[in-house]
Amino acid sequence: MSRLALRIAYDGTHFAGWQIQPRERTVQGSLEAALAKVCKQRIRVHGAGRTDSGAHALGQTAHCDIPQDKIGVPWRRAFNALLPADVCVISAHWEDDSFHARYSAKSKIYSYTLWTASEYVIPQRRPYVWPTGPLDIEAMQRVARVLLGRRDFAAMQNAGTPVANTVRSVESIRHCRGSREEEVVWYISADGFLKQMARIMVGCLVQAGRHRLEAEQMETILDSGDRSRAPATAPAKGLCLERVLYRESGDRDGWG
Amino acid sequence: MSRLALRIAYDGTHFAGWQIQPRERTVQGSLEAALAKVCKQRIRVHGAGRTDSGAHALGQTAHCDIPQDKIGVPWRRAFNALLPADVCVISAHWEDDSFHARYSAKSKIYSYTLWTASEYVIPQRRPYVWPTGPLDIEAMQRVARVLLGRRDFAAMQNAGTPVANTVRSVESIRHCRGSREEEVVWYISADGFLKQMARIMVGCLVQAGRHRLEAEQMETILDSGDRSRAPATAPAKGLCLERVLYRESGDRDGWG
Numbered sequence: 001m002s003r004l005a006l007r008i009a010y011d012g013t014h015f016a017g018w019q020i021q022p023r024e025r026t027v028q029g030s031l032e033a034a035l036a037k038v039c040k041q042r043i044r045v046h047g048a049g050r051t052d053s054g055a056h057a058l059g060q061t062a063h064c065d066i067p068q069d070k071i072g073v074p075w076r077r078a079f080n081a082l083l084p085a086d087v088c089v090i091s092a093h094w095e096d097d098s099f100h101a102r103y104s105a106k107s108k109i110y111s112y113t114l115w116t117a118s119e120y121v122i123p124q125r126r127p128y129v130w131p132t133g134p135l136d137i138e139a140m141q142r143v144a145r146v147l148l149g150r151r152d153f154a155a156m157q158n159a160g161t162p163v164a165n166t167v168r169s170v171e172s173i174r175h176c177r178g179s180r181e182e183e184v185v186w187y188i189s190a191d192g193f194l195k196q197m198a199r200i201m202v203g204c205l206v207q208a209g210r211h212r213l214e215a216e217q218m219e220t221i222l223d224s225g226d227r228s229r230a231p232a233t234a235p236a237k238g239l240c241l242e243r244v245l246y247r248e249s250g251d252r253d254g255w256g
Numbered sequence: 257m258s259r260l261a262l263r264i265a266y267d268g269t270h271f272a273g274w275q276i277q278p279r280e281r282t283v284q285g286s287l288e289a290a291l292a293k294v295c296k297q298r299i300r301v302h303g304a305g306r307t308d309s310g311a312h313a314l315g316q317t318a319h320c321d322i323p324q325d326k327i328g329v330p331w332r333r334a335f336n337a338l339l340p341a342d343v344c345v346i347s348a349h350w351e352d353d354s355f356h357a358r359y360s361a362k363s364k365i366y367s368y369t370l371w372t373a374s375e376y377v378i379p380q381r382r383p384y385v386w387p388t389g390p391l392d393i394e395a396m397q398r399v400a401r402v403l404l405g406r407r408d409f410a411a412m413q414n415a416g417t418p419v420a421n422t423v424r425s426v427e428s429i430r431h432c433r434g435s436r437e438e439e440v441v442w443y444i445s446a447d448g449f450l451k452q453m454a455r456i457m458v459g460c461l462v463q464a465g466r467h468r469l470e471a472e473q474m475e476t477i478l479d480s481g482d483r484s485r486a487p488a489t490a491p492a493k494g495l496c497l498e499r500v501l502y503r504e505s506g507d508r509d510g511w512g
Contacts (some may be wrong), residue, residue, distance in 0.1 A: 007381060009376075009378045009380070010377040010379055015471040046399060056380065058380075076375050076376065077375055080375060085379060085382060086376065086379040088376045088378065088379055089376060089406050090376055090378075119332050119333055119336060119347055120265075120332065120344045120345060121344065122265045122314065122344065122346075123265060123266055123267040123268050123341060123343060123344055124265070124312065124384065126341060130379065163512050179435040196473050202424075224266065
C-alpha cells in the first residue's frame with residue numbers, strides 16, 4: 001500500500017457534509033465510490049476534518065492507502081473523471097506512511113463570506129454567502145481580537161457534542177473585500193476547530209457588526225464556557241475550508 | 257406611465273437566454289411575469305441587448321413603463337421578492353421618456369472567463385468559465401490588438417443572422433487575473449456587438465493563446481468578412497454582460 005494525499009475542492013450545496021453516512025450524499029462517500037471503481041475494493045478516505053452539510057471547501061485534504069498494483073494510476077485524472085461535478089481533486093501526491101491528513105495537520109484556515117448589500121444578492125453568489133446587510137467592520141474587529149489566542153472555546157461549540165479538551169489556539173482572524181464590493185470575507189486560522197466553532201465565531205462577529213455584541217460581552221461569554229450565551233450559528237453556506245497546513249512534508253512539496 | 261430603468265444580474269445557466277420565447281424560461285419572461293403580478297397587466301421589458309442561452313449578466317440594463325397608480329411601489333424590493341433565485345434587480349430608478357435601454361446605450365462591456373488549469377475545474381466556478389488549459393497571454397494580446405478599433409466585423413457574427421451594418425467600434429480588450437489564480441478574465445468593450453461577436457472574438461483569442469492563430473491571419477479573416485474562416489465560437493457559460501454605459505443621464509445618477 002502507498003499513501004496518497006489529496007487536495008479537494010467541493011461545492012457543499014448538495015452534499016450532506018463531508019462524512020460518509022448511510023443513504024446520504026457525502027463528499028467522503030463520493031471519493032470512496034470513485035476509489036472503489038478503480039481498485040475494485042473498498043478503501044477508506046481519511047479527511048483532515050469534517051465539514052458541515054452545505055459548507056464548501058477549496059482546500060480540504062485527505063489521504064488513502066492505494067494497493068501496489070494501482071500506484072501507476074494517474075490518480076488526479078482518475079478521480080476527476082469519476083467524481084460528480086460538484087467535487088474535484090486539485091492535486092494528488094504520495095506521502096510516507098507517517099503522514100495522516102487529520103493528525104499531521106498543524107492548522108486550518110476557514111473563510112466566511114458575508115454579503116453586506118441589503119436589497120439584493122447576485123444570483124451567482126447566493127450559494128456562497130450569508131446576506132447580513134451592512135455591518136460595522138471596526139466593531140467586528142474589536143470582538144475578533146477577543147477571540148484570538150489560546151483559550152477554552154467551550155462556549156463556541158455546537159451543543160450536544162462534548163469533547164474532552166476544548167482549548168484551541170486561534171492564530172488569526174482577518175478580513176478583506178471579496179470578489180465583489182458587496183462582500184466581506186473573514187479568514188479564521190486555528191490549530192483546530194470544535195464542531196461549528198468557525199460558524200459560531202462568525203455569528204458573534206456579525207452580531208458585533210450590528211452593534212448587538214461588545215468586546216466585553218464576548219469576553220464574558222467565552223469565560224462562561226456556555227454555548228447558550230453565544231449568538232446563533234452562522235449558516236453553513238458562507239463557510240469554506242480554504243486550506244489545511246502541515247509541518248514539513250505537506251507544505252514543502254506536493255500540495256501545490 | 258413613468259419609465260423605470262433597471263440594472264439586472266442573472267445566472268444564465270438555466271435560462272434560454274434573455275429574449276422572451278414561447279415555452280422557454282427566459283430572463284425577460286421572468287421580469288415581465290413579476291411586473292404582471294404587481295400591475296395586473298402585461299408590460300413590456302426592453303433590454304439593452306439579448307444575451308445567449310447560458311450566458312450570464314452582472315450589469316444587464318432594461319426599461320419598462322409603469323402605470324401611474326404603481327409608481328409608489330418599491331420596485332427593486334418588489335422585483336426581488338417575485339423573481340426566481342437566478343435573477344435579481346441590483347438597482348431601479350426613474351428615467352425620462354427619452355431614455356431607452358437599448359437605443360440610449362453608448363457602449364457595452366462583456367467579460368469572458370477562461371480556466372487555464374488542465375486537470376481540474378473548481379466546482380464553484382464550473383458554470384462561469386471555459387476550461388481551456390494553459391494559454392500564451394502575449395500571443396493573445398497580439399491578436400487582441402488586431403481586433404481593436406472601428407472596422408467591419410462581418411467575419412465575427414453568427415452565420416445566418418445578417419444585419420445591414422456590421423461596422424462596430426471595439427474600444428478596449430484587456431485581461432486580468434480572475435477571482436482565482438487559474439482564471440484569466442478578458443474584458444471587451446464596444447459600441448455594439450453583433451450576434452455572438454464577443455464569443456467569436458474569444459474563440460479567436462484562445463486559438464491565438466494555443467499558437468494556432470497569428471495576428472496576420474486574424475487580419476486576413478477580418479478583411480474577408482467570412483465567418484467560416486474564423487475559429488469556433490467560445491461557449492456561452494464563460495460570457496458575462498458586465499455593464500452597459502449610457503450618455504449623461506444613465507451614468508450620472510441612478511445606476512449606482
